[in-house]
Amino acid sequence: MIEEAKLDQKGRINIGKEAIKQYGNRFFIVKLSDEIVLIPRPKDPVNELRNWGKKLGIDSLTAKDIEVLAEKEAEKEIAERNSRRPGERE
Incomplete structure (x- = not known):
């Protein structure tokens, strides 16, 4: 599944209720050369x-x-x- 997310004025991303239910609300952020990956903690x-x-x-x-x-x-x-x-x- 691919969803688009947008930063708000405070730099936050809303991943949605369903994603939070499935993955939780804490993530590791992996910064690669051309992308950012969220890994559920x-x-x-x-x-x-x-x-x-x-x-x-x-x-x-x-x-x-x-x-x-x-x-x-x-x-x-x-x-x-x-x-x-x-x-x-x-």
């Missing part, structure tokens, strides 16, 4: 990360190991996004 982010780690089999890695993996994945995603034609979206 889990009620317990630390526990959520632990669960992801277990599912991915990386719960035995150090924080530095995970940082390196995350950087590599981010670089790969940026390269993929940059290789798309202008205006092309997922």
Whole structure:
């Protein structure tokens, strides 16, 4: 689903009642080179990360190991996004 949102005079965006019901009212804002992504904030982010780690089999890695993996994945995603034609979206 694609919806258009507009900033009000105070710089706020209204995402609507349905989106709030589905995703909650707290988000992480990820600023990329050509877009902004809102990621719903889990009620317990630390526990959520632990669960992801277990599912991915990386719960035995150090924080530095995970940082390196995350950087590599981010670089790969940026390269993929940059290789798309202008205006092309997922």
